[in-house]
Amino acid sequence: MKSSTRYFLSAVGLVGFLLIWEGIARSGLFATYLLPPPSTIPAALISEIREGIWQVMVVASLRHYSVGFVLGSVLGVGLGVMVALFPRIEAGQAWLARVLRPIPPLAWIPFAIIWFGITETAAAFIISIGIFWINYFTAMGAVQAVDKDLIEVARAFGHRSFPALLRKVILPGAAPGILSGLRAGLGQGWMTVVAAELFGIQGIGQRMIEASGLLASNVVILYMFSIALLYGVSDYVFVLVQKRILAWQR
């Protein structure tokens, strides 16, 4: 398929979706607060921006999202790589990870509040948990999958110390896997951001709950789209960087 055809069809899909939605919303079948027409969203955006709410909420969410993302990614990749490199650590974590991993990030909310109070730190902590596990397991798998023959080649040409092997072979070899883990975490983080704000921490999630209490459902939808936009932009930028780093891949 030509890429222009592709763009055209993608646009048709999205616009079609909005038109059908608009049609149903205006048909009078449902009350406006149940299904607000999408044409009311720009007005909601303008008013939220005028009142200075939108900027504040987006910046607040971005702030604890970023902290959670960096924290979860750094710890996840770091520990995942370590575990893959040392069989003893790998054995040591095997059961522990099985016990801790299935606990959903939101189940940590009570402890987040007990430990950190209703603070941004609490939200960042919850966001970091989901991101941590994704990166932990993908980084571990990526390092374990590094071609052993290439490690042998590096050793044959004089790179025998552990730091040298790490730098010359293991990390570059694991980079594609690690980067795709980071990208998955980027999306996972947005999924928990709203939930992490539901208990009163300032941000998009908190504003959505407030608006739904006032039955201002077009404001709720506005923030849903805001999240989609933030995710879309961050993912797009990430993919650009990723392509640069992995220029060596076919």
Place this chain on the structure above:
Amino acid sequence: MAKIIETQDLAVAFAEGDGHNIIFRHLNVSVEKGEFVTLVGVSGAGKSTLLRVIADLIPPYEGSVKLDAAHDPTRRPIAMVFQAALLMPWRKVGDNISLGLDGIDVPAAVKKERVEWTLELVGLAGYEDRWPYQLSGGQRQRIGIARALAVDPAILLMDEPFGALDAITRTGLQDELLRIWQETHKSILFVTHDIEEAVYLGDRVLLLGDKPAHIVNEYHINVDRDQRRESEQFLLMVDEVKAGLLAAMALSNGSG
């Protein structure tokens, strides 16, 4: 003459389940300084394994490997051309060739020269900035050869280096290799499945049988190198080694 490689009652085993799979035992192979030794044998006999233990990539199970390469900080004592090209896909061609140059003590300009010189030698001048995925299989194999030659090793281990190449390129590289060997006084242990190649290149051809691997026979090639490609004597020698290999294979199939 002094021996530059000498294995003494060498054994190699791979862990298998709870025990060991012994590939060979009591293997005594040596290469003299400046000698070109070729190694032929049944597939799976242990030729690559022997090169890997000599290069200290796997440990001996019993016995030892003694290397006697003079210490020289401007070259590596030993280098290997692997059976598969094994380039690092994240390094450009030039950086793959300079993999072994990182640790040796020559100025950056000399390193760059060596990369260019070896690229030219393998017929790929100007390919420095390509990624490995942009090369054909045979081109990758030639970069593997360049990578080993770039460190100017005293001992060169080559595992079927020309296997993936067309006849013309192969003949050209055989002669280049002989020239480099003569000019730089390297000692070479060269594995091949091509018996004519073994007899053409080697001062001595070792025939490795298997189960467990052992040296079945060795052939001293006493034919002048410029007489080799077609002289009667050369062809007789090739036939003799072929007969030896066939016998070794028959034995191998019989016992396995």
